[in-house]
Amino acid sequence: MSLSRRSIQTLMDLVENKLTSMQVVDREHARELATLEAARRELSSMMGLRRPIDMPALVEGAFSREAVHAAA
Numbered sequence: 001m002s003l004s005r006r007s008i009q010t011l012m013d014l015v016e017n018k019l020t021s022m023q024v025v026d027r028e029h030a031r032e033l034a035t036l037e038a039a040r041r042e043l044s045s046m047m048g049l050r051r052p053i054d055m056p057a058l059v060e061g062a063f064s065r066e067a068v069h070a071a072a
Contacts, residue, residue, distance in 0.1 A: 005047065012043045 003011075015036050024030050 003046070008043055008047050012040065012047070015040045015043065 019033070019036050019040070022029065022033055022036075024033055
């Protein structure tokens with residue numbers, strides 16, 4: 001099953017909206033953040049972008065960006 005470019009863009013927008021509104025406060029949130037970032041990379045590759053869009057996620061609390069990626 002393939003998705004239209006418009007559907008992929010809509011999904012990308014939804015993922016990016018979720019990423020910008022996330023506040024990581026525990027490991028469960030860190031895992032969700034890593035999953036959403038992986039989904040964003042996969043969607044961008046489906047759209048034919050050469051490299052994924054680099055959008056920093058909002059990370060607050062005791063988790064650094066490195067710790068978030070390690071939880072994935």
